[in-house]
Amino acid sequence: MPRDSKDSDTTGVGPELKVETRTSDEYRALEDALKTLQDGAELPPQDDPWRVLGSLLAPDLRDRFQNRAGVEQPADTACIRRLITGEEDCSCADTRSWVDREREQIGTRNDPPHQPPHADHAALWLDGDGEPAVYSMHIYPGNVLNYTPSTTADPDQHQRNGWFDIVNWAEHWGLEVDIAPISWYNPFRTVTVLFYPPERNHQSTE
């Protein structure tokens, strides 16, 4: 999937900190502590302390999402059409053309789509009964904010703010959308966007 190649995004990791902060004794102590934790966890070498912290926290962040959302495991195929239509299964990975994929990227609407605009590192999560419950995707905000579509999706290639694509798309297909600023995939670099049917959110507040 070409969209997974966005890992090469070169923006910095974590919050931008003042030089005084990054060179302070306290920050150095934090770096040392993270180094010790990294060695103990036998994680691959990382040069950035925020990457180390992200790697250490990622499994816990994912667990917390699963508990909070009440989901057990991801489906074999990350297809959001099942969430929209309630279909049992989908073979979209085999049957969808690249043209359709390009159009989906900006939320062109026809048949219930198989992925939302700007989908990246996506999963369709199943509840305890094996039913589709929540769709998650982890996106690099910089890839969405000023997005230039392919000529297939938009012959004029008008630059667009992809957040509108995502929100308008969700509204059109009757899904709610939520954003978690700290993702469990590449934490501190990506944000998690969640889609789910409206009734799901309202169950817990009744």
Ligand SMILES: [Zn+2]
């Ligand atoms: Zn599908």
